[in-house]
Amino acid sequence: MRRVVVLLSALWVVLHLWLPMVFGLNQEGLYLLEARGGLEDPGNALLDWNPRDVTPCNWTGVACSFASGEFVVTAIDLGNLNLAGPFPASLCRLPHLSFLSLASNYINSSLSSSSLSPCSSLIHLDLSQNLLVGPVPSVLPSLPLLRHLDLAGNNFSGPIPPSFAFFPALEVLSLTSNLLNGSIPSFLGNLSSLRQLNLSYNPFAAGPIPPSIANLTELETLWLADCSLVGKIPPALGHLSKLVDLDLSRNYLTGGIPESLSSLKSIVQIELYQNSLSGRLPSGLSNLTALRRFDASINSLSGPIPEDIFSMPLLENLHLYQNQLNGSIPSTSATAPYLLELRLFQNQLTGPLPAGLGAISRLMVLDLSDNHLSGEIPRGICDGNMLQELLLINNRFSGGLPLGLGECRTLRRVRLSNNQLSAEVPALMWALPHVWILELHNNSFSGRITPDIAGAANLSKLIIHNNQFSGVIPAEIGSLLKLYDLSASSNRLSGPLPVSLGNLSQLGQLDLHNNSLSGELLPGIQYCKKLTLLNLANNNFGGGIPPEIGNLPVLNYLDVSANFLTGEIPLQLQNLKLNQLNLSDNRLSGSIPPIFLNEAYKSSFLNNPRLCWDLHGPCTRSTTSKKRRKLFWLLRASCSFLAAVLIVGIAWIYCKYRKIRKVNQGQLKLNNWTVTSFHKVGFRSNEIMEFLDEDNVIGSGASGKIYKVVLGNGEAVAVKKLWRNSTKADDNHDQDDVFEAEVATLGKIRHKNIVKLWCCCSHKDCKLLVYEYMPSGSLGDLLHSGKEGILDWPTRYKIALDAAEGLCYLHHDCAPPIVHRDVKSNNILLDADFRAKVADFGFAKVVEGSMSVIAGSCGYIAPEYAYTLRVNEKSDIYSFGVVILELVTGKLPVDAEFGEKDLVKWVLGTIQQRGEESLIDPNLGLCHKEEVIRVLHIGLLCSSSLPINRPSMRKVVKMLLEVGGRGNPLGWSKKGKLSPYYHEEVKSTTS
Incomplete structure (x- = not known):
């Protein structure tokens, strides 16, 4: 009997292997081939979908299960394959299909009810991060088994369909980052099985949070950020006992924070920032035993910080900045063992800090700026050996700095300005290896800048003016090769300037006025090619003005007044484009260079008795009275003649103007x-x-x-x-x-x-x-001519976003679309507030096919453009990607240090060799590292060698908004980490 069974089994296997070879691919495989036929596959991701195969079960993205004596397709995952085209309706003809994901592709057009209704076996449907438009399909609730529905990051519009009240067993509903309008409907409260409700970042009409949401007793995630919500937070939300993540940020909510939220036993994160909430923080927050992150910043909360808020046993991040909180910081803050970030800046807090703050916690960020805090900085503030940012500006702290700060080698940002601090700075604090900004100005610090400063290898900004520092500037300061801003004015510094200052090739601002410095003026200054500001006024410098100053290409502010400088003014100063020049109160002699003989520089040379103005030749003090009289009559005659000519000219212009004036339709x-x-x-x-x-x-x-x-x-x-x-x-x-x-x-x-x-x-x-007129010039000039230090990261990010919105308008809102064809940093202009505008449209074209000539600039031209001459929006997107890489790295698009590579290829190679962090412009430091790296990834996507990999400018704007916390359409998960989709995009770009 056993032999018969074995024989029959073998026969069955043979038949199932042989018959398909005779009769061809099974029906499910044919459906899949039909689906592939309607999609563009530029990367050949579906190349192994071979019609000669017996079944599709081994094809990319296809999974099968054994049912009813045969293998059937049950899951299709084609996410992140760069597929383009309309939704492949033939996939819904697969009778056993329960899992379908086309996420992170370029699926476009609208979704029809007829294309989805056959998908009756679907449990999981993910169409997120595509280009779908039109209304959300109302047929979706008719899919009886559907549990997971993700349509995030598309362009769906209109209201949420009323049929969505009738999902029989839906657990996950994500409609994040679409164009949905109407108000958030109360019927969503009928979905009793729902565990995740994600509606953030949609332009809903203003309306309240539906109280019916409290009926969703299984809910774990509620994301309603940036949904135009108004009114109060419903106290009934406190009944959601399984809620883990609550995000109501970036709305217009008013009233107080309900005390009922302290009943959310499972909550891990509460985000209420950027609303109009008022009143006091609720009591009972210590009951939230699972809470790690609480953010109620940028509201109008008042009253004291509750003592028990730091008694939450797992609290990591507490953000209450930009409110109206008063009173002191509770002593319990020193006993929170897992506290990582405490941001309470811009409130009305008073009193001293708890003595043990930082001693037992792993504190990384402490920002208490812009309050009325007093007393000493706690001695153990860095005992956790993790402190990176210590920001206490604009308070009333007094006493000396804790000695332990000198051993806090994790510090990156130290900002203690505008306090009442005194005594000497601990010697080792000058040598902190990772600090990029050390800001101590407007205090009463004394002592010397010690030679230990040679250890501060990453220091970019040393701002210590308005203190009582004394002694010489140590020669070791010349080893700080990343130093951009050295401001030590209004101290008691003395002695000569070290020759080693000439080593600071990145130095952009040097301000040492109001000290007692002496000796020669800046030996070796000609090597500081990026210097834009030089202020050495009110010191004791002697000797002449070095002619080499005139060779500094971007210097626009020069003040060496109130010294003991002698000799003539070097003619080389005429090479400078100066907005401010002051050589007053010295002992200079001779002629003033001709370029300065005008009213704009009238006050630049005061109190130099041996200087003279001469429009026609060398100065002389032996002029006779006869010559003076001749000069007087000559000037008088000239003035009379000019007056007559002026009167006649005005009369002629007036008559001529009246005769020929013509105004006709502009x-x-x-x-x-x-x-x-x-x-x-x-x-x-x-x-x-x-x-x-x-x-x-x-x-x-x-x-x-x-x-x-x-x-x-x-x-x-x-x-x-x-x-x-x-x-x-x-x-x-x-x-x-x-x-x-x-x-x-x-x-x-x-x-x-x-x-x-x-x-x-x-x-x-x-x-x-x-x-x-754009007074701040072009982005290219600021980035690559020694002024990049004034562009901090928030400014660079805003410039990128402004430029992206301008290009997005050209590509998506002009009819027909316009391609710029010469996007580059020199064509992005900045106004006085560094708002960016796209300029120079000399090569711009309406999208109409091929061009007869290559337009654009070296380093910005998309690879395919050079050999196809094909013009479309993707060419601009590539160029914009290069601009982003410039903003992040500070490098030119083409540079000798890259060899035969351009900036894009150099960045890709550097990532593989040294990692992303090594690419960040040293002028930026690392305090915004994560945000900078996100923008770097966007630049890599935009500059992909394959046009199909480049996102549209509309998607680029959305991604940049997400970096700034203003959207969540592409690339990042809710917690600010890169999603697997985005990692794969970057991986494919860098490979």
Whole structure:
């Protein structure tokens, strides 16, 4: 009998192996091939979907189970494969399919009810992070077995369908980061089996939190961040006994925090930040025995901090900053064993800190700035050996610094300015190896800057002005190769400047005024090529002004007044583009260099008795009275003649103007210039012409020179004068092409992140474009000309976001879409507040296919553009990715240190060899490390060698918003960590 059974089993196996080879791929495999046929697969991820196979069970992304005597497809996971196209409806014809994931692809168009309704066996459906549009399908609740539904990170619009009240057994519902409107419906409270409800980052209509949410007794996760919520937090939420994560941040909630929240026994994280909550913090928070993170910052909470808030046994992060809390910091804060971050800045807290704060905890961040705290800094503040940030600025702390801070080698940021601290700084504190900012100004510290400072290898900002430091500046300071800002003014420093200052190649600001320094002025200064500010006023320096100062390419502030400097003013100072010059109160002699003989520098040379102004030749003090009389009559005659000419000229201009004035639909001709206005302007063309000289040139590019023109009303504009022939521009891209492209593009654009074109002027072979003036210049100039130190990370992040929003407007909101074709850091301009705007549209084109010539700049051109000449938005996205890499690394897009590589390839190679952290611009330090690395990853995605891998600019904006905590569409999980999808994107990009 056993032999018969074995024989029959063998026969069954043979038949199942042989018959399919005869009759071909089974029906389920055919359905899958049909699905693949409707998708684009640029990376050949589904290459092993072979029609010659017997079954699809070994294909990529396909899983089978044995049922009813055969293998059937039960799960399909095609996430993160760069697939594009509409939803493959044939997948729902697989009768046993219970798991379907197409997450993190480019699935587009809308979802129809007919395509989904056959999926009757589905338990898990994940279509997150795609490009789906239209309404959320109302047919989904008809899928009887559905437990998990994730549609996050798409472009679904409209309200949540009423049918969603009737899911029979749904456990996870995620609609995060879509375009849903309407209010959050109360019928969601009917989904009694729900464990996760994720609706964050949708533009819902203003409305309250539905009280019916409290009916979801199985709920573990409730994410309603940035949902336009108003009203009070329902106390009934305290009945959600299984809730682990509650996020109501970035809304408009009012009233107090309900005390009922202290009943959430399972809660691990509560996020209530950026609302309008008021009143006191609730009592009973010590009952939250599982809570690790509590964030109620940026509200209007008042009253004292409850004593028991630090009695939560697992508390790690407490963020209550930017409120109106008063009273003292509870003594229980010193007994919280797992406390990592305590951020209470910008409140009204008073009194001393608990003496044992930091002694038993693993404190990493302590930010108590902008309060009224007093007393001494606790001695054991760094006993946990993990403290990285100590931020106590703008308080009333007194006494000396704890000796233990000198042994706190984990410190990265120390900001203690604007207090009443005194005594000497511990010697070892000057040598902390990881500190990048040491800010001690406006205190009463004394003692010396010790030679131990040589150990502070990462120090970028040393800001110690307005103290009582004395002694010499040690020569060891010259070993701080990352030092950008040295501000030690208003102290008692003496002696000569160390020659080693010339080693500081990254030095951007040197301010030592109001000290007793002496000796020669800055030996070796010519090597500080990135110096923008030099202030040595009110010291005892002697000797001459070094001519080498004139060779500093980006110096714009020079003050060496009130010293004992002698000799002549070096002519080399004329090489500088100075916004501020002060050589007053010295003993200088001779002539003033010609470039400074104007009213702008009138007060720059006061109290130098041996200096003289001479417009025509060398100074002389032996002029006879006869010569003086001749000069007087000559000047008088000249003034009379000029007055007569001026009167006649004014009369002629007035008559001429009245005769030829013509205004017709925004066009006017003045002096044969045709002016076309795109905005209401309050100036005339002849106001511009007189300023188009070399003294007002502020830039030059492929298409022309750019001038700064200050109009009669005091307003400044930027004027681009296009080259008269193609010798400066591309031979195949002449002046007319540039003029027409820029006028056609900018004339119709209205966006806050696109530079404004006021008007254009043309006359014969000369063409002018008049823009709004951007006083901070271009991003490229700031990043690569020695001024990068003024761009801290929050500023760089905002610049990236502004530029991305400008490009997003061009790509997605213009009809038809516009491709810039020359995105680069030099074409991103900054206003006085460092708001960024995209500029220079001389190469811009409506998306229309191939171009006859390569446009763009070296290092920014997408790889495929060079050989296909194919123009689409992906080319701009690649260039923008390079700009992001510039912001993160501070490097040029093409540099000799890269060898034959460009910036993108250099970054990829450096990641593999030394890791991501090594790429961060030293001027940024590491306090925003995680955020910087996230933005770096976005830059790598944008600069992927495969166009299909590059996200749209709309997705780029969403990702950048998430980095700033303002969205969660792509890349990161709720807790701020990279999702597996995003890791794979970066991995595939770097491989």
